[in-house]
Amino acid sequence: MSLAAQGTREARKTPVQARSTFTVEAIFEAAVQVLLELGSERLTTTRVAARAGVSVGTLYQYYPNKQALLFAILKRHLEQLQDEIEEACTTHRGRPLLTMAEAVVTAFVDAKMRRPDVSMSLYAVASELGGAVVVQKIVKRGRVALMSMLKSAPGVVFDDVEFTALMMFAAMAGSTRAVLEAGATPKMVRLLRRELVVLCCGYLKGAARKMPAV
Amino acid sequence: MSLAAQGTREARKTPVQARSTFTVEAIFEAAVQVLLELGSERLTTTRVAARAGVSVGTLYQYYPNKQALLFAILKRHLEQLQDEIEEACTTHRGRPLLTMAEAVVTAFVDAKMRRPDVSMSLYAVASELGGAVVVQKIVKRGRVALMSMLKSAPGVVFDDVEFTALMMFAAMAGSTRAVLEAGATPKMVRLLRRELVVLCCGYLKGAARKMPAV
Amino acid sequence: MSLAAQGTREARKTPVQARSTFTVEAIFEAAVQVLLELGSERLTTTRVAARAGVSVGTLYQYYPNKQALLFAILKRHLEQLQDEIEEACTTHRGRPLLTMAEAVVTAFVDAKMRRPDVSMSLYAVASELGGAVVVQKIVKRGRVALMSMLKSAPGVVFDDVEFTALMMFAAMAGSTRAVLEAGATPKMVRLLRRELVVLCCGYLKGAARKMPAV
Amino acid sequence: MSLAAQGTREARKTPVQARSTFTVEAIFEAAVQVLLELGSERLTTTRVAARAGVSVGTLYQYYPNKQALLFAILKRHLEQLQDEIEEACTTHRGRPLLTMAEAVVTAFVDAKMRRPDVSMSLYAVASELGGAVVVQKIVKRGRVALMSMLKSAPGVVFDDVEFTALMMFAAMAGSTRAVLEAGATPKMVRLLRRELVVLCCGYLKGAARKMPAV
DNA sequence: CATGAATGAGGTTTCATTCAT
DNA sequence: TATGAATGAAACCTCATTCAT
Numbered sequence: 001m002s003l004a005a006q007g008t009r010e011a012r013k014t015p016v017q018a019r020s021t022f023t024v025e026a027i028f029e030a031a032v033q034v035l036l037e038l039g040s041e042r043l044t045t046t047r048v049a050a051r052a053g054v055s056v057g058t059l060y061q062y063y064p065n066k067q068a069l070l071f072a073i074l075k076r077h078l079e080q081l082q083d084e085i086e087e088a089c090t091t092h093r094g095r096p097l098l099t100m101a102e103a104v105v106t107a108f109v110d111a112k113m114r115r116p117d118v119s120m121s122l123y124a125v126a127s128e129l130g131g132a133v134v135v136q137k138i139v140k141r142g143r144v145a146l147m148s149m150l151k152s153a154p155g156v157v158f159d160d161v162e163f164t165a166l167m168m169f170a171a172m173a174g175s176t177r178a179v180l181e182a183g184a185t186p187k188m189v190r191l192l193r194r195e196l197v198v199l200c201c202g203y204l205k206g207a208a209r210k211m212p213a214v
Numbered sequence: 215m216s217l218a219a220q221g222t223r224e225a226r227k228t229p230v231q232a233r234s235t236f237t238v239e240a241i242f243e244a245a246v247q248v249l250l251e252l253g254s255e256r257l258t259t260t261r262v263a264a265r266a267g268v269s270v271g272t273l274y275q276y277y278p279n280k281q282a283l284l285f286a287i288l289k290r291h292l293e294q295l296q297d298e299i300e301e302a303c304t305t306h307r308g309r310p311l312l313t314m315a316e317a318v319v320t321a322f323v324d325a326k327m328r329r330p331d332v333s334m335s336l337y338a339v340a341s342e343l344g345g346a347v348v349v350q351k352i353v354k355r356g357r358v359a360l361m362s363m364l365k366s367a368p369g370v371v372f373d374d375v376e377f378t379a380l381m382m383f384a385a386m387a388g389s390t391r392a393v394l395e396a397g398a399t400p401k402m403v404r405l406l407r408r409e410l411v412v413l414c415c416g417y418l419k420g421a422a423r424k425m426p427a428v
Numbered sequence: 429m430s431l432a433a434q435g436t437r438e439a440r441k442t443p444v445q446a447r448s449t450f451t452v453e454a455i456f457e458a459a460v461q462v463l464l465e466l467g468s469e470r471l472t473t474t475r476v477a478a479r480a481g482v483s484v485g486t487l488y489q490y491y492p493n494k495q496a497l498l499f500a501i502l503k504r505h506l507e508q509l510q511d512e513i514e515e516a517c518t519t520h521r522g523r524p525l526l527t528m529a530e531a532v533v534t535a536f537v538d539a540k541m542r543r544p545d546v547s548m549s550l551y552a553v554a555s556e557l558g559g560a561v562v563v564q565k566i567v568k569r570g571r572v573a574l575m576s577m578l579k580s581a582p583g584v585v586f587d588d589v590e591f592t593a594l595m596m597f598a599a600m601a602g603s604t605r606a607v608l609e610a611g612a613t614p615k616m617v618r619l620l621r622r623e624l625v626v627l628c629c630g631y632l633k634g635a636a637r638k639m640p641a642v
Numbered sequence: 643m644s645l646a647a648q649g650t651r652e653a654r655k656t657p658v659q660a661r662s663t664f665t666v667e668a669i670f671e672a673a674v675q676v677l678l679e680l681g682s683e684r685l686t687t688t689r690v691a692a693r694a695g696v697s698v699g700t701l702y703q704y705y706p707n708k709q710a711l712l713f714a715i716l717k718r719h720l721e722q723l724q725d726e727i728e729e730a731c732t733t734h735r736g737r738p739l740l741t742m743a744e745a746v747v748t749a750f751v752d753a754k755m756r757r758p759d760v761s762m763s764l765y766a767v768a769s770e771l772g773g774a775v776v777v778q779k780i781v782k783r784g785r786v787a788l789m790s791m792l793k794s795a796p797g798v799v800f801d802d803v804e805f806t807a808l809m810m811f812a813a814m815a816g817s818t819r820a821v822l823e824a825g826a827t828p829k830m831v832r833l834l835r836r837e838l839v840v841l842c843c844g845y846l847k848g849a850a851r852k853m854p855a856v
Numbered sequence: 857c858a859t860g861a862a863t864g865a866g867g868t869t870t871c872a873t874t875c876a877t
Numbered sequence: 878t879a880t881g882a883a884t885g886a887a888a889c890c891t892c893a894t895t896c897a898t
Contacts, residue, residue, distance in 0.1 A: 044871060055880045066872065127341045128255065167389050167409050174388015175381050195381050202416025234861060258888060269863045274890065472892060483859045494893065555769045556683065588833065595817050595837050602816015603809050623809050630844025635837065662882060686867060697884045702869065
């Protein structure tokens with residue numbers, strides 16, 4: 001939102017030596033831990049440094065500021081998510097809509113539920129960094145993959161694939177979040193997967209126009 | 215989450231003199247303004263008081279702390295939203311699923327888009343206060359109304375209406391949020407309404423089982 | 429200590445009407461209650477007024493400021509104490525030292541232990557108002573009475589009765605306080621009485637010079 | 643009393659660099675000065691930091707809160723006092739009661755009168771922190787030493803040495819306090835020493851039972 | 857007289873960030 | 878490079894006291 005320069009959000013130096021790689025990772029992991037234990041509100045750079053076993057000064061050597069650190073975590077999470085979605089989308093090109101929906105839903109829910117605690121903690125981070133262009137950019141990758149897959153669906157065509165993809169992702173994100181925030185019991189997660197397939201499938205069918213066979 | 219007592223989130227005293235009613239409102243409005251301009255992160259009690267033209271002390275006479283103030287805003291927003299949804303749900307009992315979907319989607323999107331800026335600012339607030347029981351309570355009202363309406367749908371029955379209602383709301387919330395965060399151009403909002411109807415309708419049809427006519 | 433004008437510590441107006449007498453008393457009692465429940469640190473004028481069932485404004489009508497209120501409580505306590513000590517001293521003029529010691533100790537401990545909680549709460553108040561001349565003045569009365577009684581002791585004379593009286597009071601005050609702060613179990617109080625007699629008696633005997641019979 | 647955790651009263655970090663040792667001391671000394679000049683009531687962390695020539699933040703690096711700072715001063719005072727009393731008690735084991743009384747009184751009064759101003763300022767602090775277990779602990783040391791010395795007195799035995807020790811300390815503390823609050827002129831201090839010996843001696847003799855020679 | 861809304865100085869505490877060592 | 882002491886702006890919140898109604 002009011003995040004001024006966004007270059008500031010990137011990590012400061014590319015670690016070339018083994019030692020710094022190690023340090024960076026230690027800081028990163030410490031940050032994740034603190035985020036989980038105390039939430040983004042009570043995460044302080046000093047605390048993270050202490051947890052990582054380095055001094056604050058060192059932390060600032062690798063992350064120019066607190067936001068950059070939080071952003072790094074968010075980024076990794078989002079990129080993993082996008083990777084798995086891309087993978088699912090490429091693998092299922094040309095398959096029927098139901099199969100597509102199932103694949104994407106599975107990829108999405110699996111990725112989010114692998115570390116439900118991390119996913120939840122990141123909601124707060126994302127809402128602070130929310131509007132940031134960098135975030136939008138990362139998320140776009142999955143949408144592009146989804147669009148591309150949808151276009152490959154046999155026998156159907158979408159009026160506005162881009163928006164359709166947006167809607168589908170939003171629906172998945174929204175319901176997964178709701179389930180996470182409601183506690184994400186195994187039973188709920190099971191229901192979520194099933195209903196999300198129903199929902200996406202229903203939506204895709206409704207959004208698609210049948211193409212006359214050539 | 216770590217928000218201990220919830221009494222802390224309630225307003226402090228009910229104004230008895232005419233003067234104070236005015237003051238409370240001034241503070242509330244000032245808070246909304248500051249929230250819009252600076253976001254919840256940079257909203258400070260001093261700033262709100264200054265904007266309202268009162269002293270900090272006065273602010274604290276009516277809102278025991280910053281959270282209570284933010285919560286008041288969130289609460290009003292959510293309650294209006296729930297009101298309109300309840301209204302829509304009661305009015306459309308017994309109608310076909312498509313009509314129901316249209317009604318709820320319209321109510322939801324209308325409510326959210328009446329003050330898109332406020333809606334967006336409140337995302338951050340909600341993520342801070344999200345876990346709070348009071349919030350959950352308010353939101354439940356709409357879900358109950360939706361469930362009740364769905365049960366009245368002619369000729370169909372749902373296996374787990376409660377979860378269906380949750381999914382539908384989550385999908386509406388998620389996609390509306392996505393559109394808001396993407397800028398919410400009039401065109402997008404139009405698309406959102408249309409596609410959300412498609413989505414909800416598709417989902418409800420998929421989730422419903424046909425009942426044999428008596 | 430740094431208490432500027434001390435006239436400010438007196439109550440503001442002498443209640444002439446029945447209603448105000450009642451009000452003043454209600455405020456006074458409320459203050460005592462709050463003092464006991466929350467301590468002088470957390471006693472606020474608003475709280476006292478609320479407890480008394482009047483408005484802050486009314487409180488300030490009768491007590492010009494918070495200190496005056498606290499001082500009033502301390503004053504009453506001290507005056508009662510001095511009364512009882514004076515009484516004991518006058519009654520036992522001319523008796524043997526042991527009898528005198530017993531009488532004064534009993535009066536002192538009784539007075540302090542009648543409301544041990546109040547006594548303790550007032551330590552804090554006294555330490556804030558400690559140096560105040562007004563307090564010193566009140567306390568002096570008991571000392572004067574004690575001196576006068578000691579002078580009447582048959583067959584003995586003190587080199588510096590004034591200081592002897594001071595020492596005796598200080599010893600009584602100090603040990604009573606220690607017992608109060610240690611919890612003041614019935615057993616301890618019993619011990620206190622007994623030992624205090626031993627102590628005072630021993631001291632008085634040591635401080636007195638035998639006078640040759642006339 | 644209502645001072646919850648006692649960890650809060652302990653110092654925050656042990657300085658490792660030379661610089662910080664200096665800083666801690668500067669803060670401590672500044673605190674003592676402010677305490678003397680303004681009293682504990684008007685001592686503020688900001689003022690102390692300013693006086694010490696450091697920023698508030700630095701102060702809070704070493705003392706987690708205001709109380710911890712005040713407590714540190716009180717602690718040092720009490721510990722010195724206990725040290726000197728212990729010393730006096732160990733040195734005079736097995737000596738006659740009169741010698742014992744003289745030794746302890748001297749140690750006590752000397753310690754208190756070395757910095758009469760500090761002693762007085764600390765009364766207020768002690769009454770705030772009085773109930774704290776940590777304080778009780780420190781003070782206990784002197785009582786234990788006194789008890790141990792009394793037990794070693796030749797030819798006498800005490801029924802309840804523990805209480806006797808308590809009484810003797812309370813009497814010393816009480817009278818010293820009275821003298822301090824009365825201005826502590828050299829003459830009074832001289833009288834105090836003398837009379838306190840008389841008082842303690844008289845008390846000990848009264849409290850002791852003669853033991854038959856073996 | 858009583859009310860209670862309003863005041864606002866002032867206090868405590870946190871924490872991102874810098875920089876001398 | 879690493880350290881961690883120091884910074885200080887800035888936030889939150891309290892409460893004695895006043896004064897218009």
